[in-house]
Amino acid sequence: xxxxxxxxxxxxVAFGLFFSVVGILGLVRMPDVYTRLHASGKxxxxxxxxxxxxxAFFLPDTALKLIALAIFAILTLPVSTHAIAKxxxxxxxxxxxxxxxxxxxxxxxxxxx
Amino acid sequence: MNPLxxxxxQVTLIVLIALVIPCVHRMIAGPSAADRLQAVDTITTLLxxxxxxxxxxxxxxxxxxxxxxxxxxxxxxxLALARYISEGKWF
Numbered sequence: 001x002x003x004x005x006x007x008x009x010x011x012x013v014a015f016g017l018f019f020s021v022v023g024i025l026g027l028v029r030m031p032d033v034y035t036r037l038h039a040s041g042k043x044x045x046x047x048x049x050x051x052x053x054x055x056a057f058f059l060p061d062t063a064l065k066l067i068a069l070a071i072f073a074i075l076t077l078p079v080s081t082h083a084i085a086k087x088x089x090x091x092x093x094x095x096x097x098x099x100x101x102x103x104x105x106x107x108x109x110x111x112x113x
Numbered sequence: 114m115n116p117l118x119x120x121x122x123q124v125t126l127i128v129l130i131a132l133v134i135p136c137v138h139r140m141i142a143g144p145s146a147a148d149r150l151q152a153v154d155t156i157t158t159l160l161x162x163x164x165x166x167x168x169x170x171x172x173x174x175x176x177x178x179x180x181x182x183x184x185x186x187x188x189x190x191x192l193a194l195a196r197y198i199s200e201g202k203w204f
Contacts, residue, residue, distance in 0.1 A: 002115055013122065059177070065178075081151075083192050090199025091146060
């Protein structure tokens with residue numbers, strides 16, 4: 001017989017897996033760095049979050065450690081995605097199909113280089 | 114651990130490992146350094162997912178610690194590399 005915890009575990013892992021597949025699909029098809037970063041952000045936050053919750057259901061004893069990892073991942077992975085985008089812009093990569101570039105106009109006003 | 118959950122976790126593992134291949138392609142073909150850094154970051158996140166799926170599949174607590182350490186180190190590594198790419202020095 002199937003335990004309730006395993007049903008929730010399978011549902012959460014399926015949720016995480018779905019977003020990982022969609023994110024990697026986006027990473028393959030997107031034209032330039034910034035849109036690919038948008039797609040890979042899905043993989044890291046939602047895909048990982050689903051897997052974490054699913055593993056918490058499958059391993060109830062380590063649930064506290066998994067919740068700590070979930071909070072850590074939710075806080076830090078968007079920051080790393082943003083850092084890559086800032087690095088790409090600093091590296092001089094212009095968005096592929098951008099109609100306008102707001103950061104370029106505001107660049108001389110921004111104090112930091 | 115009934116067979117349905119075990120089978121589903123094995124499928125998850127296979128799919129997650131299959132997802133690494135486009136990232137490796139992006140890492141090799143990526144025109145700019147930022148593409149490669151982003152591909153490495155995604156591969157690391159997928160590795161954390163693989164570690165968690167293995168933890169659930171094998172009922173081993175060790176993989177959870179591996180995933181925690183990998184998450185912390187990949188975050189610091191990505192930030193250092195991103196700063197190196199944009200400014201040429203990383204601290």
